[in-house]
Amino acid sequence: PIKHIAFIGLGNMGGPMAANLVKKGFTVTAFDLSAPMLEKAVANGCHKAASAHAALEGADVVVSMLPSGEAVRSLYLGVHGLLQSMDAATLLIDCSTIAANDARQLIAAAGERGIAALDAPVSGGTAAATAGTLSFMCGGDEDAIARARPVLEAMGANIFHAGPAGSGQVAKICNNMLLAIHMIGTAEALQLGVDNGLDPAVLSDIMRASSGGNWSLEKYNPYPGVMENVPAARNYEGGFSVALMLKDLGLAMDTAAGSASSTPLGALAKNLYQLHGGDPINQVLDFSSIQNLFRRPVGD
Numbered sequence: 308p309i310k311h312i313a314f315i316g317l318g319n320m321g322g323p324m325a326a327n328l329v330k331k332g333f334t335v336t337a338f339d340l341s342a343p344m345l346e347k348a349v350a351n352g353c354h355k356a357a358s359a360h361a362a363l364e365g366a367d368v369v370v371s372m373l374p375s376g377e378a379v380r381s382l383y384l385g386v387h388g389l390l391q392s393m394d395a396a397t398l399l400i401d402c403s404t405i406a407a408n409d410a411r412q413l414i415a416a417a418g419e420r421g422i423a424a425l426d427a428p429v430s431g432g433t434a435a436a437t438a439g440t441l442s443f444m445c446g447g448d449e450d451a452i453a454r455a456r457p458v459l460e461a462m463g464a465n466i467f468h469a470g471p472a473g474s475g476q477v478a479k480i481c482n483n484m485l486l487a488i489h490m491i492g493t494a495e496a497l498q499l500g501v502d503n504g505l506d507p508a509v510l511s512d513i514m515r516a517s518s519g520g521n522w523s524l525e526k527y528n529p530y531p532g533v534m535e536n537v538p539a540a541r542n543y544e545g546g547f548s549v550a551l552m553l554k555d556l557g558l559a560m561d562t563a564a565g566s567a568s569s570t571p572l573g574a575l576a577k578n579l580y581q582l583h584g585g586d587p588i589n590q591v592l593d594f595s596s597i598q599n600l601f602r603r604p605v606g607d
């Protein structure tokens with residue numbers, strides 16, 4: 308049975324994920340390039356490692372939660388990478404959102420050394436990471452996913468097997484492309500109503516009971532004053548940043564180019580987020596702040 312987990316990357320997502328593994332009784336040895344993030348993990352019950360290599364000593368599983376494909380490659384690949392020295396019995400679970408091709412390359416390189424690996428990006432954001440209710444979208448062999456399941460179940464509520472290596476990443480960017488599209492559509496529809504004298508809360512009630520109903524409208528309403536406990540209720544602070552949404556839309560467009568798929572609304576969504584994120588202040592705001600692109604100055 309899995310007992311000892313090495314956890315690399317303890318940021319907004321990785322920090323609470325590692326804390327949940329500790330709560331479920333796993334021994335977690337943590338490493339992050341950022342000393343303050345590592346100290347926070349130690350305060351949550353993780354053991355501190357001096358390096359990623361040191362964190363892997365005696366580990367049954369390594370979980371990584373890093374910001375980019377470049378960070379994942381530099382951690383595992385190359386002459387100084389973890390794959391060079393890790394025990395072939397250690398299962399590799401990468402939860403970062405990265406390009407599907409980067410995930411496939413990593414899993415193939417691991418396979419060459421006899422190491423089982425899977426891509427397992429997540430949906431749900433920091434609230435679900437803290438609550439232990441993330442959705443995992445896994446790509447890889449059935450066997451590897453079966454081995455990973457107890458670890459993933461300690462951090463999430465839904466574990467999906469999307470298909471072979473890289474498929475978790477494909478599912479993740481399809482979902483986030485659709486999310487961007489229906490968020491923008493919801494924002495423009497609400498603004499059209501408001502510009503024509505409707506109360507956005509009344510309009511939201513009508514549309515959620517009608518054929519325009521969707522997650523952005525019902526669970527994450529972008530118009531201030533309609534819902535409590537969403538970023539729109541706190542000046543779009545916290546949540547899922549415009550910068551991270553732009554990263555995911557970039558991955559979606561790269562994937563579409565690779566498969567010669569037509570994604571006109573995804574391309575437009577990326578363009579609108581680029582316009583919105585052109586102001587650096589907006590980059591750090593939650594992605595539902597796209598509402599501001601449509602709102603008119605007060606008194607107009």
Ligand code: NAD
Binds near residue numbers: 316317339344374432
């Ligand atoms: P973050 O920037 O808060 O955390 C990343 C951490 O990785 C940082 O603490 C950084 O110091 C560390 N790090 C970077 N390179 C490292 C290396 N080589 N070795 C060790 N540590 C390293 O990011 P986050 O919000 O936790 O997101 C992590 C991943 O999860 C991203 O791929 C993101 O797209 C994805 N994601 C985020 C959310 C969200 O709502 N924030 C939701 C779903 C998925």
